[in-house]
Amino acid sequence: MTEQKIPRKLRKCHNIADLRKLAKKSLPFPIFDHVDGGCDDEVTLSDNTEVFGNYSLIPRYCSGVENVDASTTVLGSKIEWPYFAGPAGGLKYLHRDGEIGVARAAHKSGTAFAMSGWTTTKPEDVVAATHGPRFFQLQPCRSREVMAEMIQLAKDEGFNALIITVDNPIHGNRERDARSGFGVPANFTAKAMLSIICKPRWALSMLPMPGFGLYDKWLTDPDRDMTWLAHQLITNITWEDIAWIRSQWEGPFAVKGLVNVEDAREAVDAGASAVILSNQGARHFDTAPAALEMLPEFVDAIGDRAEVIFDSGIRRGTDILKAMALGATAVTGARLYCYGLAAGGQAGVERALNLLRAEVERDMVFLGARTLAEVTPNSIRKRTMPI
Numbered sequence: 182m183t184e185q186k187i188p189r190k191l192r193k194c195h196n197i198a199d200l201r202k203l204a205k206k207s208l209p210f211p212i213f214d215h216v217d218g219g220c221d222d223e224v225t226l227s228d229n230t231e232v233f234g235n236y237s238l239i240p241r242y243c244s245g246v247e248n249v250d251a252s253t254t255v256l257g258s259k260i261e262w263p264y265f266a267g268p269a270g271g272l273k274y275l276h277r278d279g280e281i282g283v284a285r286a287a288h289k290s291g292t293a294f295a296m297s298g299w300t301t302t303k304p305e306d307v308v309a310a311t312h313g314p315r316f317f318q319l320q321p322c323r324s325r326e327v328m329a330e331m332i333q334l335a336k337d338e339g340f341n342a343l344i345i346t347v348d349n350p351i352h353g354n355r356e357r358d359a360r361s362g363f364g365v366p367a368n369f370t371a372k373a374m375l376s377i378i379c380k381p382r383w384a385l386s387m388l389p390m391p392g393f394g395l396y397d398k399w400l401t402d403p404d405r406d407m408t409w410l411a412h413q414l415i416t417n418i419t420w421e422d423i424a425w426i427r428s429q430w431e432g433p434f435a436v437k438g439l440v441n442v443e444d445a446r447e448a449v450d451a452g453a454s455a456v457i458l459s460n461q462g463a464r465h466f467d468t469a470p471a472a473l474e475m476l477p478e479f480v481d482a483i484g485d486r487a488e489v490i491f492d493s494g495i496r497r498g499t500d501i502l503k504a505m506a507l508g509a510t511a512v513t514g515a516r517l518y519c520y521g522l523a524a525g526g527q528a529g530v531e532r533a534l535n536l537l538r539a540e541v542e543r544d545m546v547f548l549g550a551r552t553l554a555e556v557t558p559n560s561i562r563k564r565t566m567p568i
């Protein structure tokens with residue numbers, strides 16, 4: 182999209198923080214809070230972004246670098262820059278463009294889209310409407326039979342990689358949601374209802390209400406109602422289950438949501454070809470370390486056996502390059518594009534991803550790095566200056 186064709190309100194957004202402000206204006210507060218918030222005191226939520234300030238990138242000049250190649254390979258798919266759109270449930274509640282809008286924007290920007298198990302669009306519709314790399318995020322289930330059905334669906338639809346998210350064995354304590362009454366089913370407070378009424382465009386665009394694109398299939402079976410689904414999806418699986426899932430899926434396979442280096446070793450021993458170092462954006466457990474704190478240990482422990490994908494806290498191109506300099510093989514995250522989606526649908530996601538990709542490519546010139554292989558531990562230093 183040329184600069185003139187970008188809607189004016191998005192053109193005025195110059196970074197992810199600007200898109201976040203616009204998202205806040207566009208959404209009723211319970212929906213914005215559900216995306217933006219974390220659990221308990223939101224300590225890890227703020228640590229995830231602030232931790233990047235503990236590191237400096239060291240520019241290099243007279244390198245002759247003008248054009249850069251920021252491409253890499255993640256989960257078996259070549260991407261043009263080292264970020265992919267991570268799984269986020271309920272995208273149609275942010276904007277009717279939903280999962281298809283995000284996938285199309287990701288593919289236009291040269292990267293991959295990971296579809297959440299909590300998708301509000303049917304997987305087959307996402308596949309039919311898009312043409313780039315797609316990853317399938319599996320929510321662990323109590324029954325292997327149900328997981329086998331989902332894995333088969335991912336195979337039938339031609340998803341390129343499987344991601345299993347393991348870090349919400351139970352729901353975290355999200356107090357912003359509790360205050361507004363956000364949940365399944367929602368039980369909105371009067372203040373929350375008023376904020377929905379005050380956003381009539383958003384409210385009308387939600388009719389008819391989005392369903393569960395993946396789980397609706399199971400809910401048509403009379404023996405499988407919402408109570409059954411909730412019981413299936415709230416479960417603490419084991420490394421044996423992970424090894425079993427691996428045995429059902431031949432392609433690239435990532436375990437998402439690990440911050441403990443022992444878990445990273447277990448995941449690779451169980452057959453994971455990638456580990457997604459992540460605290461899920463502090464949405465379920467507070468006081469976990471900021472993901473970046475753990476990155477060097479992860480790279481030391483498993484970097485020679487598996488991809489180390491970094492997640493949680495990326496808002497800037499320099500954040501991406503810091504993670505790459507510390508040894509990540511690629512990065513992901515969701516809020517940064519969720520803000521874009523809420524701010525302007527697919528065009529808003531395109532704005533978010535284009536801004537971020539431009540930052541990465543511009544900053545690589547400053548680092549004198551023609552390719553990501555030249556973004557190394559020599560490119561980064563821990564700050565000694567007090568912040």
Ligand SMILES: Cc1cc2nc3c(=O)[nH]c(=O)nc-3n(C[C@H](O)[C@H](O)[C@H](O)COP(=O)(O)O)c2cc1C
Pocket residue numbers: 215216217267268269270271297298299318346437459460461462463464492493494495513514515516517519
């Ligand atoms: C609205 C929302 C929904 C999410 N849903 C899922 C999900 O269904 N599955 C999952 O693995 N992660 C989910 N995540 C977590 C993201 O994949 C990612 O780990 C997290 O957003 C990282 O934090 P950041 O976006 O602040 O960088 C969700 C995140 C958000 C913001």
